[in-house]
Amino acid sequence: MKDFITSEIKNENAVLVGLITPEQSEEKVNEYLDELAFLAETAGLVPGKRYVQRLDMPNAVTFVGTGKLQEISEYVLDEDNQVGVVIFDDELSAKQIRNIEKELKIRILDRTSLILDIFAMRAQTSHAKAQVELAQYQYLLPRLTRMWTHLERQRGGGGVIMRGPGETQLETDRRIILDRIARLKNELKDIDKQKTVQRKNRGKLVRAALVGYTNVGKSTLMNLLSKSEVFAENKLFATLDTTVRKVTIENLPLLLTDTVGFIRKLPTNLIESFKSTLDEVREADILVHVVDISHPAFEEQIDVVEKTLYEIDKTEKPTILVFNKIDAFSHVEKEEDDLTPKTRQNTSLEELKQSWMSKLNENAIFISAKEKTNIEELKSLIYERAREIHIQRFPYNDFLYQTYDEETEI
Secondary structure (H helix, E strand, O other): OOOOOOOOOOOOEEEEEEEEEOOEOHHHHHHHHHHHHHHHHHOOOEEEEEEEEEOOOOEOOOEOOHHHHHHHHHHHHOHHHOEEEEEEOOOOOHHHHHHHHHHHOOEEEEHHHHHHHHHHHHOOOHHHHHHHHHHHHHHHHHHHHHHOOOOOOEEOOOOOOOOOOOEEHHHHHHHHHHHHHHHHHHHHHHHHHHHHHHHHHOOOOEEEEEEEEOOOOHHHHHHHHHOOOOOOOOOOOOOOOOEEEEEEEOOEEEEEEEOOOEOOOOOHHHHHHOHHHHHHHHOOOEEEEEEEOOOOOHHHHHHHHHHHHHHHOOOOOOEEEEEEOHHHOOOOOOOOOOOOOOOHHHOOHHHHHHHHHHHHOOOEEEOEOOOOEOHHHHHHHHHHHHHHHHHHHOOOOOOOOOOOOOOOOO
16 A cells, blocks of 8 residues: 555645635634644644635635635745645635646645545554545546646557557546556455454454544543553544454453544545444444543534434444543633623533533543543443343343342342
8 A cells, every 4th residue: 555645745834724604604614724723733734824715605716716815825925934735624626726726836735635644644554554545546536637737648549550549648547546446445345354254253242332523532542441552642533443452341341442533524435435444333332422522612523423423324322422531621701790692611511511411311421531530430331331232132141240239139
């Protein structure tokens, strides 16, 4: 898997561009740009100046309006600013990229290509590398035209008598990429077969999958619960390969899986490329949905994950909502004479606990994986849910050892 398409952009200054539309408020766009800045940092870039424009819909030719593009161009072309790349917060078409590059004379990335760059950096196993390479080629295929503006350049021909027009460079590249996509799909089919066999060989153990938005602390929690060393870092997409560990809680062994985090505006073909990761989610008996409660938009992140999970598997599963990072949570107290409506920033942790506990009864828990707060309570909660499934599956008992309730009368 040496054929990654990498942007080779490290420690360069990046300009971020977003649009305010009827579907995206100014507050939302600022949130998205904050996330884009974090993505840029993860890719080794230095996010700097931001440009935001209000439009009814993206300009089909240049994404932003011509006046705004001119403003960006003046800043980018000023050598004092040393800008190396401009990143747009939405997926750009081949036509838009070509026109923007022509105007700005600098490397252009969109949100999808930036995520793919990070995936290429993070992929460790041959499986993850094949998945990323497939996603890259699927992204590249409709954008080939911008790479070859000299479409008259031709190769080949049909010989002396049947001399044809030959094959343009664009057609050659398209054929090569389609061949590679077909090869990678076959390679991934073989890997999926191996993974299916591995899952079958895991036997009858109850399976729990850690799911959630990217960078919410799933791998840190995995390390705590399984006493293993899964790579965890305060960066987006630190985990690309699924990790499965056998965990024993009290008298019940179960399998715990750490999965790839989800993110807003994640391209569909990228989700499909990680089929085997999603198979782990499909085959899980329990979903442990980890949430970063210290994030201002944690409720929207919950919605993103739930919608993505529904697209993956429409069957309802027992879900435990784990609100992580309570140690990093903060709120702003409202003044007594402040009559404005209460916002999320004014809500205390206790109020959030009461609200979510009333919604989910016993299926929500507030923890700090970093400070190891409430970890034993989380283990007990996972044990209870796993035990219910285990008893249904094996009514004649198959625990490691029998526990007896002290209050049980003999």
